[in-house]
Amino acid sequence: EKEKKKKDLFLPYKVNVIVDNKTTKGRPIIIEHNPSYVNLFGTIERTFEDRFTSKSDFMQIRAGSLHKANGGYLVVNFNDLIQEPNVWHSLKRALRNEKLYIFPEDNYFFAPPSPLRPEPIDLKVKVILIGDIATYQLAYYLDEDFKKIFKVLSEFDSSMDCTKENFISFVQLMGKIIDEENLKNFTAEAVLKVAEYAMKLAGRKGKLSTRFDAVADIMREAHYWAKEEKKELVDEKNVVKAIRERERRHSLADDKIKEMILQNILNIETEGKRVGQVNGLTVYDFGYYSFGKPVKITANVSLGQDSIISIEREADLAGNIFTKGSLIIAGFLRQTFTKDKPLSINASICFEQSYGEIEGDSATCAEFYALLSAISSVPARQDVAVTGSMNQKGLVQAVGGINEKIEGFFNLVKEKGIKGTEGVIIPKANLGDLILKEDVLKEMKEGRFHIWAIEDVTEGVEILFGIPAGKRKSDGKFTKGSLFEKVDNALQENSKIWKKYK
Structure with missing residues (x-):
């Protein structure tokens, strides 16, 4: 206890570095996968002395993703963000006022609020929201602040032109997946079959799908079948089998209707x-x-x-x-x-x-x-x-x-x-x-x-x-023996009969 009190004497002389960018090259880029209030805006932690008493000091101030991204970029999933309580309105307020406040997390109902209130920090950050176009349009029309704060829309197409440059990039992406996941190398024919599958996903010749998750899944499954057959390389047959097996797993409704x-x-x-x-x-x-x-x-x-x-x-x-x-x-x-x-x-x-x-x-x-x-x-x-x-x-x-x-x-x-x-x-x-x-x-x-x-x-x-x-023809009649002549004759006959009943 004496040792603890002795250490507390140096508390006023300590420095709490909440953000350290000494190893950061260029502007900071922070990707926040869990955009809760605390993770974005930081918090002031508490120390409980007993069941009803807590205290805080400046050493317990914790930074959020916005502090770490200040001066740079923050990337966050829009759908995840708007589902978190009190986050969306707080983020808009911070970006609009260019001020960032840190407050304690007030979920301790039995404890009094912390008197510690750090001064606001100037905020200069670019927030990149990732989401689907439907959510964007909903926010654009229903939230007046949204269109004022998030002014730049960048849409990603579900397909790209199969140019020489794009095809090379597509093959390089395949190579990256192979290296990162330790897959077997693909033969040239297997690469072309994967590209053909990407074309089919895109729904048009001359296009490659940018649904790279689906392409990666086929590559993984083709690797599995090559491994089962004890092959050194993934060949065209392995890719074809991977595609067919995927279709077989999903084709229950197709099979039932055919039956x-x-x-x-x-x-x-x-x-x-x-x-x-x-x-x-x-x-x-x-x-x-x-x-x-x-x-x-x-x-x-x-x-x-x-x-x-x-x-x-x-x-x-x-x-x-x-x-x-x-x-x-x-x-x-x-x-x-x-x-x-x-x-x-x-x-x-x-x-x-x-x-x-x-x-x-x-x-x-x-x-x-x-x-x-x-x-x-x-x-x-x-x-x-x-x-x-x-x-x-x-x-x-x-x-x-x-x-x-x-x-x-x-x-x-x-x-x-x-x-x-x-x-x-x-x-x-x-x-x-x-x-x-x-x-x-x-x-x-x-x-x-x-x-x-x-x-x-x-x-x-x-x-x-x-x-x-x-x-x-010029006489108003259709070519003899043609289908339109037969249709015209039938309609002519119907017209004559209909006049009798009018």
């Missing part, structure tokens, strides 16, 4: 012809895994007056973009066929055995072809699936998930047994997005599976119906 189709629980026909029935393509996206599957789209037509009904829309199972697609179909029909007569039909379009909400316009072309088939009574091929958006002028527009859609239909016809006539109609604008699996490419090279790329909806008519779409 229901093969057992005819979900009725999808892949051979023959049917009137008013076309195979569309949909994508199921779970975030961690996405896959494509065909869906039966049917259309029925009766006598009526300019009414095209989407059953999904009427049942509140359709989003706004899907509804827009249905209205575009009606606009094209009026533009093409009703210059000399009204559109005297009542039509209904349905995605059969679909019980969840549908969004997007990628099935617009398939709906359009099903409707043409129903009006003209010309059957459509069932061994061909269709994906593509269209505008009111009939131009076919690009869609998302093109690789998943093609592979989804291919996998189904492969399970049923490929006849050699099957294929998919896609927008020509999507050709640059094709990064298909080896088994699909193999069947295409052998002429047993086909991809038709179209720019206009009329180009898909001959593929799907076996007759040309036709053009309107």
Whole structure:
């Protein structure tokens, strides 16, 4: 006890260095992984003499990340920061006033507040918040101070151009992962296969995904399979196996839907012809895994007056973009066929055995072809699936998930047994997005599976119906024997009958 009191005599002469930058080169850069109030702003610790009495002195002042980053940069996760009590408003106040205060942590309810109040410190720091764009937009519109304090937005793209420089950087990143995690070296073919996987994640040729965590996971798993096979290097087969094993672990929903189709629980026909029935393509996206599957789209037509009904829309199972697609179909029909007569039909379009909400316009072309088939009574091929958006002028527009859609239909016809006539109609604008699996490419090279790329909806008519779409001649009639002639004749007949009942 005497020794303790003797030491306390020197307390007024001590120095509490709360921040030491003698080993720091350049401006300090602090990354705070746990942005609690104490970790950011510091605190004044307490010494308890008994159960109800505590004391503090200047030697118990502790710095926070803001003190350590003063004069430099502080990096913090925005979502983590705003979840901590009293941190967000205190940070804004400190940055706005350029003053940093240290207060004791007041979570000792039975102890009196500390009388120690250090003078504020001038604060010159750049705070970098890392987060998603949704959180940024929410803070920007709801918090008036946010846009005044955090004025610079820097967005990171989920993909980058596959230029020579970027590809070299991508390979260097692979090398860094190999060195840091002590993985086996990759052969040149294995590196290219990983790059191909990154392209597929990006969803477009000529792009590399910046989801480097997913790339690193595939590299680790490929290393594991090379190690299991006692190989010195990771080769292309190991990367392919890693990708397939990952897909297998995540493909439960994909397998269940395929099983229901093969057992005819979900009725999808892949051979023959049917009137008013076309195979569309949909994508199921779970975030961690996405896959494509065909869906039966049917259309029925009766006598009526300019009414095209989407059953999904009427049942509140359709989003706004899907509804827009249905209205575009009606606009094209009026533009093409009703210059000399009204559109005297009542039509209904349905995605059969679909019980969840549908969004997007990628099935617009398939709906359009099903409707043409129903009006003209010309059957459509069932061994061909269709994906593509269209505008009111009939131009076919690009869609998302093109690789998943093609592979989804291919996998189904492969399970049923490929006849050699099957294929998919896609927008020509999507050709640059094709990064298909080896088994699909193999069947295409052998002429047993086909991809038709179209720019206009009329180009898909001959593929799907076996007759040309036709053009309107100078006399107002369509080309003889064409699908549009048959549609026009049917609408003309409906118009005559409808006049009798008006």
